[in-house]
Amino acid sequence: MVTDQALRGLDNLELDPAPGTRDPGRLARKAWAAFWPKVLAIALILVVWEAVTLTGWKHYVLKGPGPVFSNLWNEMLHGSPSLWSIIGFTLETAIVGYAAALVIGSVIGLLVARILPLRAAVGSIITGLQTMPSIVWVPFAIIIFGESESAILFVVILGAAPSIAAGLISGVDYTPPLLLRAGKTMGLHGAALYRYLILPASLPAYVAGMKQGWAFAWRSLMAGEIVVQIVGQFSIGQSISVDQQNLDFAAASSMLIVILIIGLVVDTIFTKADLALRRRRGLLDPAAA
Amino acid sequence: MSNADYPAAPPGMSLGAPAVSGSGVATGAEGVAVRLTGVSKVYGTGGRAVHALDDVSMTVHDGEFVCLIGASGCGKSTLLNLVAGLDQPTTGQVDTSGRKVGLMFQEPALFPWLTAARNVELALQARGVPRAARRAETEELLETVRLRGFGSKRPHELSGGMRQRVAMARALGQNADVLLMDEPFGALDAMTRDLLHDELERICSERTLTVLFVTHNVREAARLGDRVILLSSRPGRVIDEYSLPRSGHRRIDSPEVSEVAARLTDRLREEMGRHGH
Numbered sequence A: 001m002v003t004d005q006a007l008r009g010l011d012n013l014e015l016d017p018a019p020g021t022r023d024p025g026r027l028a029r030k031a032w033a034a035f036w037p038k039v040l041a042i043a044l045i046l047v048v049w050e051a052v053t054l055t056g057w058k059h060y061v062l063k064g065p066g067p068v069f070s071n072l073w074n075e076m077l078h079g080s081p082s083l084w085s086i087i088g089f090t091l092e093t094a095i096v097g098y099a100a101a102l103v104i105g106s107v108i109g110l111l112v113a114r115i116l117p118l119r120a121a122v123g124s125i126i127t128g129l130q131t132m133p134s135i136v137w138v139p140f141a142i143i144i145f146g147e148s149e150s151a152i153l154f155v156v157i158l159g160a161a162p163s164i165a166a167g168l169i170s171g172v173d174y175t176p177p178l179l180l181r182a183g184k185t186m187g188l189h190g191a192a193l194y195r196y197l198i199l200p201a202s203l204p205a206y207v208a209g210m211k212q213g214w215a216f217a218w219r220s221l222m223a224g225e226i227v228v229q230i231v232g233q234f235s236i237g238q239s240i241s242v243d244q245q246n247l248d249f250a251a252a253s254s255m256l257i258v259i260l261i262i263g264l265v266v267d268t269i270f271t272k273a274d275l276a277l278r279r280r281r282g283l284l285d286p287a288a289a
Numbered sequence B: 001m002s003n004a005d006y007p008a009a010p011p012g013m014s015l016g017a018p019a020v021s022g023s024g025v026a027t028g029a030e031g032v033a034v035r036l037t038g039v040s041k042v043y044g045t046g047g048r049a050v051h052a053l054d055d056v057s058m059t060v061h062d063g064e065f066v067c068l069i070g071a072s073g074c075g076k077s078t079l080l081n082l083v084a085g086l087d088q089p090t091t092g093q094v095d096t097s098g099r100k101v102g103l104m105f106q107e108p109a110l111f112p113w114l115t116a117a118r119n120v121e122l123a124l125q126a127r128g129v130p131r132a133a134r135r136a137e138t139e140e141l142l143e144t145v146r147l148r149g150f151g152s153k154r155p156h157e158l159s160g161g162m163r164q165r166v167a168m169a170r171a172l173g174q175n176a177d178v179l180l181m182d183e184p185f186g187a188l189d190a191m192t193r194d195l196l197h198d199e200l201e202r203i204c205s206e207r208t209l210t211v212l213f214v215t216h217n218v219r220e221a222a223r224l225g226d227r228v229i230l231l232s233s234r235p236g237r238v239i240d241e242y243s244l245p246r247s248g249h250r251r252i253d254s255p256e257v258s259e260v261a262a263r264l265t266d267r268l269r270e271e272m273g274r275h276g277h
Helices: A002-014 A025-054 A063-077 A081-116 A116-131 A134-145 A149-173 A178-186 A190-227 A237-243 A249-280 B075-082 B117-127 B131-144 B160-173 B191-208 B216-224 B255-273
Strands: B032-043 B050-060 B065-072 B091-097 B103-104 B177-184 B210-215 B227-231 B238-243
Touching: A002 B131, A002 B160, A002 B191, A025 A063, A081 A116, A081 A149, A081 A190, A081 A237, A081 A249, A134 A149, A134 A190, A134 B117, A134 B191, A149 B216, A178 A190, A178 B103, A178 B117, A190 A237, A190 A249, A237 B238, B032 B103, B050 B075, B050 B091, B050 B191, B050 B210, B050 B238, B065 B103, B065 B216, B065 B255, B075 B103, B075 B177, B075 B210, B091 B210, B103 B160, B117 B131, B117 B160, B131 B160, B160 B191, B191 B216, B210 B216, B210 B227, B227 B255, B238 B255
Parallel strands: B065 B210, B065 B227, B103 B177, B177 B210
Antiparallel strands: B032 B050, B032 B091, B227 B238
């Protein structure tokens, strides 16, 4: 079988020459290359911050990195209520609100993507909702729900759900027509067409929508917690609000650092998920990846 | 095939007069896999209407390999869509007598989130093959296209020719009686294409497939076809038909194939000249 052998030879030429010979030091060097610019950036910020403090500008409130980080350290070890319980409470609200937004956004997104009259009716409203600054919902939520956790959840859901829905809709819209033709000739239709073709094809846009939805949820949550005062409950936003009343720069800065870190951690998770997804589908430039 | 008997082609090879199919296949309804009767397809309405196909009639017999060739705008892809049932003709009839139709495109159109094996398996799943039987049949299909051992690769990890073979395995997995191929090797390099011609020929004879093969490559048509149908452009009409009796393996660089290709080219140029100014 000359053809067979020629074909196999051609196939083998396409494969990586030697998949086993990966440089073990490569990972460490890559990690270092990603690490040092971040460390340098943080160091630079701390230096500028310390320099501003040393000029004596607003010296009656402004504190340098030293007092702020020692405050943060104190709060972590023996704050009352402890920093961890405050973070825990806020994250719990975030997770409940985001999960609800995920369900609501996905259902609405799928319905709008499938049913054309619904799209004409609701499609532009979803875009409109995305442009609404989340803080404007807070007074509205307090009118309906009073100063309660429901009010905060309401704001979080309204912040996140439109992005999630929009992500799913654009994913369904951008399913490549060629794949649709292939799926249909294969005999996929109805629910199976969605299950095996349209939804998997939509996943990258859906994940992008989920990532954006999280960013909106987190902002909405902070806005809600700062404004809505619930007696006996200690959240990150409420802590900042208290620090503001006490003109406590160090405590407020500690909380800002906490908010920043949580935001970055969650963003990293979404970015990693997105990268994994794109790598699986061959959407990454192999030279860059 | 010897060089001596090939040029003695049937009268259908002469230019101008559309030939009657002389391949000796039964012309009764029983042996007809695909029959188009007076098929026209118009997109849009009024002054902006585009006549993609105009009064096209043709038959493809069971086990026959028919190449459709024409310049751009001859409605080749439209015709395949109609036969595949993805679209309806404006007038006329498309009849496949209940035969299953599989479709292959110029792009492999594999699902990038699935492995090669899962891509093939999905075709089996879609036609209701039970889970237990699917794995073995998938393996067998991958073996048919010489890709055993590559099942766990994702499409982007394979070469263009390998992807197109996965697509072929997937099309075969639909258990199609009629395989419609829309310039399936158009995006491949000449070397790979040549090998895949051999493979396609082998698979067709193993499985007694009926193939309707669209191409704009005259050599490819001369290499593969039992019959070559020429379409005009805007609107697409059947202008000529050539029977190429098969008497063994044809090489794409053989004098016979070159000669037929030259005739097809001349006829196509003549047709394109009609559109010149």
